[in-house]
Amino acid sequence: MHETQRYGMNKENRYQEAYEQFLQGDIDLFYKEVYPSLLVFSRRLLPATLVYLAEDCVQDAIFKLYNQRREISSPERAKSFLFICIHNTIFSYIRKDNSRQHFIREDYDDFEDDFSVELIRQETIDELMAAVDRLPEDMRQLCMMIFRQGMKTTEIARHLHITESGVKKKKRRLLDLLRKSLTPEALFVATIMLSN
16 A cells, blocks of 8 residues: 555554554554554653663564464454553563662552553543544644644644634534544543643
8 A cells, every 4th residue: 555545544444454464474564553652651651760761662562462463363452462561571670670779569559550540641642643533634733733732722823824713613623523532531631632
């Protein structure tokens, strides 16, 4: 499939296609599809002193999945497998790092809490981005300005050469469109981000 056609597909379809190629031994498309969000996930979980290991965690997880790809029954299980591998690898790094500093039980509890929160956050962001992929072009552009670039209403108005009230109307329309396809958690995050 041509590269420009692939990016016109929604996120679920791109992931499905990448996964099918991955099962056949072609890792490139799958790697490009999952690497960015797994890297963000790893960086959020790792303490500042170990954040340099984030890429290693992701690459190790993808390598382990590649070696076991015939045993994984679905794309969803593959994604879960990757998150669990990253969790276990990071926990191992933290334990080794803390053994030099007298590993204590609270560190493990804090890590498990952080892992749960980050997993939920990443799933929410993935859900939000998948919903954004299905929006009309003007709404996707607005989302990128808000979610990716962190632009405020006044900045968006200047960039689009419209009034602030025009931006607010677009934001309301965007929220109405997102409301139809998001879980309450993802809708809550979108609402907060759109309120700026």
